[in-house]
Amino acid sequence: MFNNKLVLPGLVWISLFLLIPCLIVFTYSFFERGVYGGIEYNFNFENYTRSFKWTYFKILLTSGQIAFISASVAVFIGFPAAYFITKFDSKIQIFLLFFIMLPFWSNYLIRTYSWMVLLNNQGLINNALIQIGIIEEPIRMLYTKFSVVVGLVYNYLPFVVLSIYASLSTMNKEVIEASEDLGGNFFNTLFRIIVPMCLPGIVAGFIFVFVLSIGNFITPDLLGGGRFLMIGNLIYDQFLSARDWPFGSSLSLILVIIMLSLLFLQSLILARKK
Amino acid sequence: MRKLIFLVLPFFLIIHATAKADIVVSNWDGYSPSDIMDTFEGATGISGEMAFHATNEEIMGKVVASKGAGYDVLFVSSPFAEALHKLGLLSYIDHNKIPNMKNLDNWAMNLDYDMGNQFQVPYAWGTTGICYRSDLVSKEPTSWNDLLNPSSDMVGKVTMLSTDRWLLAAGQLLAGYSVNDTNPEHMANVADILKSAKGNLLSYDDTTFYSKLVSGEAVMAHAWDGWCNYAIWENPDVKFMIPEEGSDLWVDTMVILKSSDNKDEAHAFINYILDEDIGSWTIENILYKTPNKAAMDKTIPGLVEAFPNMGMTPQYMMSFETLKDVGDAAKLYATTVSDILAD
């Protein structure tokens, strides 16, 4: 059938270069870490019972919270940006999109260091605020959940803008204009027409920031000062520092299952709405 | 579609067309002279490529997953060299092929994780302690406790290393345990010490702590001695000290992979590195101590005044324990670290 041919190349690639390799790694989760870091092949569920300890659950909750806040803020800020971009002449739109992405062709580490320079107690922002006289003592901004969220929102905002922009079809411009002409006030137009129109983009953008944030380890490390261990750091540590691939893969499998469940929950909700 | 293939194909050809080097070495960027491969080729005729890794853990992960394919020589810290050896991934070092081994300090031939240097050759070594601003601290630190429980005016101006072994070592040393201790009760005790220390910290910092000392954001930092020198370089008020409870001795080593097809050339490379002039470069440019006695004797006198920790004798350093691979206890260590950091 028509669609089988379409999905096939993508599916085959992902199956070959993701599903199969990861399946192999996930089977490790049922074995044990060898004494020096290899794999000892005795089948058991210890890694899973260990994964449900409170320490790890706490990390999951912290990560989920930070990722959720970051995704929400990013969507909240990014949506108007994407919307306003579509209001420009089509020649300028792509121009604007490139300029949104441009900062992210510098290096992640350097951008993060720049945020440290901006946010720390003797940093540019505190200095500016003190000079202007708004505050007297520097505000502690760095090494807090706040700075981690700022870092995550900053690095993933463009993805939200891109995906919302993508779903805002210019051919529906007429619909928007019509609604505005008909005297609908701004919020009416916004929530009845615009938001539903780009809902897939909003949802996609939210998911992007959420998943990218949850697996991130540089931002919590540098901007959070290592004080908040997130799932990204935890899984990294298992594979790299502890060389405990079995445990690392059990944690990852659990993460993937949770995320897949959220995905299916979301599609159920969307299906109901239709 | 065809046009696309024609566009893409040349790239794949270009990628494969690059000449093959005789050996591939992986190191941290900047840890050896940037032209080392060229001078090595000039001296021996062997062509080599230098690849880089960011941390021990990453190159370890890569080499374990690929069974060492593609690499001949690695620069890794001693616990990793030990683990690689126990996993059967290393080749034995043939001392006959490394005449410059004689340049090494005697102490460096008898490190307890590899007596006689059978599977690794030491490259640089040092200790861990407290790097601090002598002009900003209210009281000069003398104990690990000064770092973990600073006086109230210094709370929030202290950083600690978060790399698992060193994070735990601070607590282990304070409590009087071995840095290779595997007793779960001891570990629980260490966890408590470190969890209460966490509240006093500005942040955990493995890479920019010296910068924080220079700017004054931090007044004390848990630091490796060589790194402290970078802070001293920028601000002479910075000093390094080893707490009275002691420290660990860390060693960065060179290893040859069993999977290497060019072991002779690999040995020649290590021999070249052990040359006293190369050793001098390391000392002068990285400000680390090396076990290369010939190089140290030559170069240290000029540096010791500005960087006192360079003057530490090997004998003194040997009074500290080297970090060893803890085998099965790795899980305990990892869980403890997660527990502390997630608190």
Add this chain to the structure above:
Amino acid sequence: MKKIYLIIIFGFLYIPILTLIALSFNRSGLPTSWGGFSTEWYVQLFQNEKIFKALFNTVIVATISTLIAGILGTLLAMGMEIKKSNKFVEATAFIPMIIPDIVLAIALLSFFTLLQLTLGLHSIIMSHVVFNTAFVCAVVRTRFKYFDHNIIEASYDLGGKYTITFIKIIFPIILPGVIAGCLLSFTLSFDEFIIAFFTAGAGSSSTTLPMLIYSMIRFGVTPEINALSTFIILFSFIIVLISQRSVKGKLLI
């Protein structure tokens, strides 16, 4: 209104960039404190062959993987939206985004080792295509919300051999999504470290820029990298300006 908001947003996006540009003139080698003005890092940068080689490699990896992922992802999205997709396809298209990158990195390296595949830039490209495809697919799918499925019915009625015309009709509609998806994919690839590190070959011929920069972490990331980032941004800025002159907005309806 729209201009003010966008100016604020661009301000937010570019203040750290301006900071990093300013820091590229920092005499002190420290990443987070100022030591005076100096252009020495630019001098060092332009003498640094391996940085530019790595930059070149990164551009190649990002470009080729985006090309491939752009095609695979768009096809995947079309297949999923035009006909109903099943749970397996949905999950497969989603998993590359949620799988922790270290898991994918190690899994792929182990897999390549098993197949005894020699590593190089091509193995990085193959690996990047995996997650890039998922992102492109997700973005392109958003284009289908108000898609008029009647067009498809009409095309069927007109006979199967109108597949090409069919593509000529669908494609312009989803094009903004494809472009956005590709831009996203390029950016992800350009700054991606861990998968590149694990799946790269062992020499400088397959070192990418993120790999090189992260390897400097131990001895301090110097302002040379800020100088490089400034260079990349300026260079891209100029390219965009030039191409804006030549492409007269034909890309969007």
